[in-house]
Amino acid sequence: MGTAQRFREYLSPGSAHQPGEAKLVRKLDFFILTFCCLMYFTNYLDRSNLANAYVSGMKEELHFVGNQYNLINTVFTVGYIIGQIPSNLALYHITPRIYFPTMMVIWGALTMITAAAKRPGDIMAIRFFQGLAESSTFVGTHYILGSWYTGAELGKRSGIFTSSGLAGTMFGGFLQTAIHSSLNGAKGLSGWRWLFIIDGLITLPIALYGFILFPDTPSTTHAFYLSSEERALAISRVPEVPERRPWNFGFLKRILTSWYWYGFVILWIIAGETESFSSNSLLSLYLKSIGGYSVSQLNNYPTGVPAVGIVSTLFWATLTDFMGGKRYLVGYWIALTGIINSAMILAPGSSVAVHMGAYYWAGSVYACQATFFAWANDAMRYEEDSLRAVVIGSMNAGSNAVNAWWSLLFYSANFAPKFTKGMWAMIAMCILLAIWTTGLIWMVDRTEKKRLTEQEVVAAEKPELVTAGVGEEKV
Incomplete structure (x- = not known):
């Protein structure tokens, strides 16, 4: 099969081309991806507007001093950390169709309330609870x-979601x-206050869309647009995994003795800090500190x-899918880029041009x-859902727990324009990322070989189970 034909098949919906699968995947893409992407779009819109407001008059109007801007980001991060794992576990007890939109309504309302802030402390309090609500979306x-x-x-769907x-x-x-x-100045309000009001209003109709049309999970969906045959097909497309275990000490021990938890949580802690240039809006702070730029330029250039x-997300997500799931390649690209x-x-x-080029x-x-969250999902495809949910939640919680103090230590706003300590920290983390990625590749391959060996033993001892489909991958 030629490369061009393989790529065309990859772009078509439905990987195994079972009867009705292409139609099912198109429905999933429309109802799941559209809502999740719009949800994440407003999530980041409501989150990133603080940097936009800061360089557009909020700093002067609310009399920010020192690293108060970074402290607000840290307070948000603390709320975001606390909500990660509980949010994923909540999906077992509250249907996603209810849970996700409810969180959207809460963070949309808090975004609008920010427009009434009188001092930096007001925003700190609001952003803490906003972090709790927004923690539900990504993981x-x-x-x-x-x-x-x-x-x-x-990978392709994860890339589209992240890009949103x-x-x-x-x-x-x-x-x-x-x-x-x-x-x-309209209605006596500054432009940065109107930004929070409008961002919050944009969130609400998307939440209503989720209340009505989000399909939950394959085993719990009651979506009217999926037939009983399509629901059965959706369940058959993913591997059968053990029933999720009770929330007890045994489950906690299972998590803490699993290499998945340590391997992927530490991977994302390291990788999360390699995003520091962008996540801390360093280009905005850099341009603000050197002066000579208008409000429009400070908002548009970054x-x-x-x-x-x-572009990078869609490229690497598509490429690693097409290459059979080699998600680890991104780890080496990031390490090279950061250094x-x-x-x-x-x-x-x-020069300024060199600095801007580096930040871009x-x-x-x-x-x-x-790619890294897709890698975690791929690696745990044969593990119980509860373990996968906790590992994914822990990945983002761990990363944000480190970022809560990392940004203050290395990327505080008063370190602009050079952020010298942050540059050396970035080099160190990128070297560590390359090393950790290599070790994780070995662990994933080792576990997969062990699973296949056990599958062969089962096939030899009890061939009737293989005939019935036990132990086979469903794609």
Whole structure:
């Protein structure tokens, strides 16, 4: 089979081409991906607007001093950390169709309330609870995607989902520019206050869409647009896994003795800090600190960073799917990117153009979000759902737990424009990422070989189980 034909088959819905599968996948893409992408778009829109507001007059109007901006981000991160694992476990007790939209309504309302802030402390309190609500989206969606899609389909969908969040970041800059030029001073409110109001309002109709049309999971869905045959097909497309275990000490021991938990949580802690240039809005802070840029320029120039992230995310998600799930390749790309970018910024006498080029290129590191969570879903495809849910939730919680103090230590706003300590920290984390990725490749391969060996033993001893489909992968 030629490469062109393989690529065309990869782009077509349905990896195994069972009868009715292409139609089913099209429905899943429409109802799951559209809602999850719009949800993540508003999630990042509501989250990234703080940086847009900060450089658009909020700093001066609310009298920010020192690293108060970073402290607000840290408070948000603390709420975000606390909510990660409980949010994923909540999906067992509250249907996703209810849980996700409810969280959207809460964070949309909190976003609008931010417009009434009188001092930095007000925003700190609001952002803590906003972090709790927004923690449901990223890890929850990756859990849902892993529940519906096969390994051959997962990377592309994870990439599309992650890109929607980056689009929210990019759109936020343009939105603030438009609001500042048209609404600044309207009804006695500054442009940055209108940004929070409008961002919150955008969230609400998307939440209503989720209440009505989100399909939950294959085993619990009651979506009216899926026939009984399609529900059965959806269940058959993913491997049978052990029933999830009770929430007791034995389950906790199972998690803490599993290499999946340590391997992927530490992977994402390291990888999460390689996103620091973009996640801490360093280009915005850099331009603000050197001066000479208008409000429109301060909001528009940084939008190139998530734009690069979108292209990189879709490229690597598609490529690793097409290459049979080699998600680990992104780890080496990120390591190389972070080291070179840091060297560009640290270089004596480097120009503004060089610095901006480095920050734009750093946006490509966002590709790790889709690929590494897809890698975790792939690796745990034969484990019980409860373990997969906790590992995915722990990955993001662990990363944000480190980021809560990491950004203050290395990327505080008052370290601009050079962020010298942050550059050296980036180089160290990128070297560590390359080493950890190599070790994780070995563990995944070792576990897969062990599973296949056990499957062969079962086939030899009890061939009737294989005939019935036990132990076979369903794709």
